[in-house]
Amino acid sequence: MSDLTQQLIRLANDIGGDTEFSRAGGGNASVKRDGILHIKPSGVPLATLRQEELVPLRIDVLLDALHSDDEVDGDPVRVAAQKAQVGDAGGRRPSVEILFHALIDDPLVLHLHPLTANAVTCNERGEELAREILGDDAVWVDYTDPGVPLARAVEDARNAHAARTGKPVPGVVLLGNHGIIVSGASYDDVAQRVHSLTDRIQRAIDQAPQPEEIAHPQLSATQKKAIVESFHLVTGASASASSDSGLARDYTGPLAGPVSEGPLIPDQIVYAGSLPLVLQGDEDEAALSHKVEQFQATHERLPIIAVVPGALVVAIGDSPSGADNALATYLDAVRVAADADRIGKVRVMNQAERHFIEHWEAEAYRRSVAKEQ
Numbered sequence: 001m002s003d004l005t006q007q008l009i010r011l012a013n014d015i016g017g018d019t020e021f022s023r024a025g026g027g028n029a030s031v032k033r034d035g036i037l038h039i040k041p042s043g044v045p046l047a048t049l050r051q052e053e054l055v056p057l058r059i060d061v062l063l064d065a066l067h068s069d070d071e072v073d074g075d076p077v078r079v080a081a082q083k084a085q086v087g088d089a090g091g092r093r094p095s096v097e098i099l100f101h102a103l104i105d106d107p108l109v110l111h112l113h114p115l116t117a118n119a120v121t122c123n124e125r126g127e128e129l130a131r132e133i134l135g136d137d138a139v140w141v142d143y144t145d146p147g148v149p150l151a152r153a154v155e156d157a158r159n160a161h162a163a164r165t166g167k168p169v170p171g172v173v174l175l176g177n178h179g180i181i182v183s184g185a186s187y188d189d190v191a192q193r194v195h196s197l198t199d200r201i202q203r204a205i206d207q208a209p210q211p212e213e214i215a216h217p218q219l220s221a222t223q224k225k226a227i228v229e230s231f232h233l234v235t236g237a238s239a240s241a242s243s244d245s246g247l248a249r250d251y252t253g254p255l256a257g258p259v260s261e262g263p264l265i266p267d268q269i270v271y272a273g274s275l276p277l278v279l280q281g282d283e284d285e286a287a288l289s290h291k292v293e294q295f296q297a298t299h300e301r302l303p304i305i306a307v308v309p310g311a312l313v314v315a316i317g318d319s320p321s322g323a324d325n326a327l328a329t330y331l332d333a334v335r336v337a338a339d340a341d342r343i344g345k346v347r348v349m350n351q352a353e354r355h356f357i358e359h360w361e362a363e364a365y366r367r368s369v370a371k372e373q
């Protein structure tokens with residue numbers, strides 16, 4: 001194993017294995033060697049990534065695909081990946097973000113969905129905050145649909161940054177309503193950039209006023225248990241998970257972005273759904289069942305999350321780990337939204353942005369890989 005590849009795997013496992021930075025199959029990592037990009041497969045967690053799992057792809061072929069306007073038959077990222085593939089990937093599909101990994105010339109590239117930094121990326125004032133907190137040390141990219149459009153937006157923003165500052169492009173890119181890309185020449189380079197970025201944004205959050213206390217409905221333990229059991233039962237789920245303290249109690253007011261407005265990042269849609277079912281907490285099974293039906297009629301899918309604002313969050317899943325992951329993903333969004341509101345105003349994904357992710361085949365694939373694990 002080359003030393004650089006070892007450094008990449010350590011970065012993926014150390015940083016990507018920390019739920020502050022990535023969860024489940026989210027985020028990705030790549031290393032460039034001799035014109036070949038070796039990248040994490042789609043759906044595989046950074047936390048457990050091994051060298052043998054990396055998918056090798058020719059960088060020149062990927063860059064041609066990125067810059068070409070030729071019509072292709074099928075999803076352009078899939079087609080590019082198939083053309084660029086070197087040898088046998090053993091059925092693994094490379095990450096959908098291969099194109100932005102290919103265009104950044106640093107050998108090591110780590111893409112994360114970090115909770116602290118996302119208080120800036122998921123913010124109506126995101127670009128302004130990035131400039132205030134990070135100066136010219138980060139490139140800002142507005143939310144863009146993943147795949148070719150996002151990679152082109154990253155390339156354009158990097159070029160514009162270089163033209164404006166007259167300096168080399170920094171190794172940090174902030175992706176609106178999504179996460180960050182951090183690149184560098186070594187483990188220490190990349191790790192230092194991730195931690196410095198996080199520290200600077202955390203300081204800005206700590207200096208902002210505390211959020212106001214929200215109301216907490218008085219629900220007995222029996223009522224909460226009944227809500228959890230009814231939601232589990234009427235959705236026909238295999239498993240459920242719930243929380244009634246910390247984030248689930250203190251930052252789930254009726255006006256919180258993830259409660260009433262929409263999802264913060266694509267991964268939230270993939271693992272926890274775009275919006276939760278909002279309950280009052282006093283519903284019996286029949287009333288809850290009616291609300292689930294109404295939700296289904298409106299959203300054309302079952303809710304994955306149910307929220308009693310200020311009191312309880314319930315998640316369902318195909319397995320106990322699926323339910324745990326949905327709950328954790330939703331609570332991540334709750335935390336990011338609360339921090340975003342402290343330093344500005346949370347920005348949720350709009351209808352068109354949501355719709356693209358909800359119907360994207362690549363995300364359905366990623367969900368299916370996650371289920372097998």
Ligand SMILES: [Zn+2]
Pocket residue numbers: 026027111112113178179
């Ligand atoms: Zn991502």
